[in-house]
Amino acid sequence: MTAATISAQQVKALRDATGTGMMDSKRALEATEGDVEKAKDWLRQKGIARAGVKAARLAAEGLVEIYLHHNHHLGVLVELNSETDFVARSDAFRELAHELAVHIAAADPRYLRVEDIPSAVLERKREEIRAEAIRQKKPAAVIEKIIDGKLGAFYEREVLADQRWAKDDTRTVQQVLADAVARFGENLTVSRFARFKVKDNGETEEQQ
């Protein structure tokens, strides 16, 4: 492995993650064949990077909003991202983040996007619907259609992006965000949320 095979982007990524100097970062990447995670460990082994050093620079703009129900039994945390700090500071953006937090409190989504549903959950759901359709003696030709339809309803119930917007059920959360993108003129994303309700058995609902 020669120095030439380590790209400037790799060095930058390692520097941003560890706060170490350029030459040390480069040496670490050379020693670990460009594997950033291994390079982090290498830097710590050599005593160059300290443990627990957090990423020096974070990639996204945006804000974190909370909602707390008046009885303190329900709380929501949500992160809404924008491309620029300028948009993130605007009142309209804050208002949108607040409305999202309130929506999550009311609509109780479990996942951020359809892709976040674990495949085992999806498979189980699919089999459940199939078994029910067979029990109802539906013709084999329509069973796949029934599964698609019922999965759609499942997404609408459990997936934030697919839920009906609590304040206006003619639009989904996805559509509300798309409208906001058009209004702000830059891309917006909900990157994660957490919703805690007392006595939900301590099961975490954090979505990354």
Add this chain to the structure above:
Amino acid sequence: MAISADQVKALRDATGAGMMDSKRALEATNGDLEKAKDWLRQKGIAKAGAKAARVAREGIIATYVHHNHQLGVLVELNSESDFVARNEEFRHLAHEIAVHIAAAEPRYLRREDVPNEVLDREKAIFEAQASDQKKPPQVVEKIVQGKLNDFYKREVLLDQAWAKDDKRTVDQLLKEGIAKLGENITISRFARFKVGEAS
């Protein structure tokens, strides 16, 4: 001064406190059992042991959001009864814990929550550091254990030093709450979001 095993046992039976705490209490009070009980109560250790086994299912959610909205925290603090959950002191404790989480940036609630891969990776680094220094194996083991404890103190909420008074851990703070409020109190979960971290 020398404290006998019988004295320690008597104090443990009377208070439900752990062996090390009981011994420390007796040492601090020259072996006076009654004074040792008071000492434990002052430190918030007595009663906590006995109560800690009971299930805490009531409680509240506390939040913290930094004024610039770049950082937010959600935490669930549980008690046994709704009565305690409504108590002002309990609510204050929940708020303080949320503020602590914002400042101290824990990654896990309990030691058991640290995934094995993460532990193995940390251990491998510590072992490599120690063997670079050509230490004998038993020393290496001690060094690794010491560094692992440092890791817990840095990343595990219950092991962290309390942000406002670093002589106590968050776990000790909870035990003091248990002694004061007379019920088991637990943190069941927390979330800490800082803008940009997730991407």
